[in-house]
Amino acid sequence: MARVVEIALMGIDLGALPREGFRVLIVEDNPHIVEMYSYVLKKLATGELAGKVPLEVHFAPDGFAALKLLQEVRFHLVMTDLYMPVMDGFALVERIRADRALRSIPVIAISAGGKEAQERALAVGANIYLRKPVKFVEVKETVKQILRIG
DSSP states (O other), rough: OOOOEEEEOOOOOOTTTTTTTTEEEEEESSSHHHHHHHHHHHHHHHTTTTOOOOEEEEEEHHHHHHHHHHHSOOOOOEEESSSSSSSSSHHHHHHHHHTTTTTTTTTEEEEEEOOHHHHHHHHOOEEEEEEEOOHHHHHHHHHHHHHHOO
């Protein structure tokens, strides 16, 4: 089952930042990795976004649960593992890109897979591929770039 963590920040909209804040969906079946990504996003929320807009982080353990959430909530970014049970990240990205309402959502694929996984992820529509193990700063800077956070 998906769970939600909201990182609440006080403040108002500034310029191009969305008034409702950012919603990020992390699709990952490993709780330790979910914890690391959550920490990165929390640092971003308390750093560059502090006092400007809220950042909500939602979690799904597989692509099937992620699709259900994507149909219920508007997201600004999806960060997905590629190798998961039920529905893998490749199928998730394909379904996101095939859905008119979802296709504009940026997707970061993160995997320990090699060159073949990278090529396949980009071919099905991922915007960026990061190879595990990823560094804290790499995840943070990639999210900042995609969400256009100064």
